[in-house]
Amino acid sequence: MTPVRHPDAPAPGELLGAHYGECFGCGGEQPHGLHLQARAGEGVSITAEFTVQPAHQGAPGLAHGGVLATALDETLGSLNWLLRTIAVTGRLETDFVRPVPVGTTLYLEAEVTAVAGRKIYSRATGRVGGPEGPVAVRAEALFIEVQVDHFVNHGRPEEIKAAMSDPDQIRRARAFEVNP
Numbered sequence: 358m359t360p361v362r363h364p365d366a367p368a369p370g371e372l373l374g375a376h377y378g379e380c381f382g383c384g385g386e387q388p389h390g391l392h393l394q395a396r397a398g399e400g401v402s403i404t405a406e407f408t409v410q411p412a413h414q415g416a417p418g419l420a421h422g423g424v425l426a427t428a429l430d431e432t433l434g435s436l437n438w439l440l441r442t443i444a445v446t447g448r449l450e451t452d453f454v455r456p457v458p459v460g461t462t463l464y465l466e467a468e469v470t471a472v473a474g475r476k477i478y479s480r481a482t483g484r485v486g487g488p489e490g491p492v493a494v495r496a497e498a499l500f501i502e503v504q505v506d507h508f509v510n511h512g513r514p515e516e517i518k519a520a521m522s523d524p525d526q527i528r529r530a531r532a533f534e535v536n537p
């Protein structure tokens with residue numbers, strides 16, 4: 358089925374903000390996190406940026422592949438907010454096309470390609486040198502829709518309690534990807 362953008366999805370160009378302060382991908386409270394910033398795009402698409410820091414190295418001076426996969430995962434995960442579906446990554450297949458040096462900004466874009474029952478198919482690319490620059494990484498993913506119980510049952514109680522008492526209603530909802 359063709360993916361359907363939720364009527365209450367943020368307008369194209371709008372910054373999504375962190376869904377959870379402690380998220381390694383986007384949270385502001387993780388000193389070595391990616392601090393990835395995602396914006397809503399047209400349809401069910403997202404653009405995002407992240408700049409590789411010294412803490413993100415694998416080989417000397419180069420981004421760790423797992424960190425680049427995290428950037429792709431985070432961008433793809435942000436798509437769920439446009440669908441207003443609670444979903445987690447089931448499968449993430451990544452191509453590393455060119456090395457990404459420390460200090461480089463990765464320009465990411467992601468889109469949902471199809472939805473079939475609980476399965477959400479998506480793909481993403483990360484470019485260097487600008488939004489139209491050469492592709493450095495790309496991924497195809499399968500997210501699986503889950504109930505909010507997934508987080509409540511599997512997460513550590515102290516973090517669940519803290520996230521649920523966040524005074525920011527939107528972020529509280531987004532921590533669990535639930536409609537506010």
Ligand SMILES: CCCCCCCC(=O)SCCNC(=O)CCNC(=O)[C@H](O)C(C)(C)COP(=O)(O)OP(=O)(O)OC[C@H]1O[C@@H](n2cnc3c(N)ncnc32)[C@H](O)[C@@H]1OP(=O)(O)O
Pocket residue numbers: 376382430431434435436444445446447448474475476499501503
């Ligand atoms: C803004 C938010 C950003 C969030 C950060 C980025 C997102 C993340 O990183 S989430 C964290 C990483 N992911 C996880 O921790 C998930 C761990 N896995 C799980 O909890 C479970 O395996 C889960 C929920 C994905 C699936 O389990 P379950 O609900 O029992 O579903 P299940 O019945 O097995 O599968 C449903 C369908 O998906 C398919 N499926 C499930 N996993 C996979 C997989 N890895 N590959 C292919 N297909 C799969 C099944 O074949 C099945 O298909 P069909 O309906 O056609 O038979």
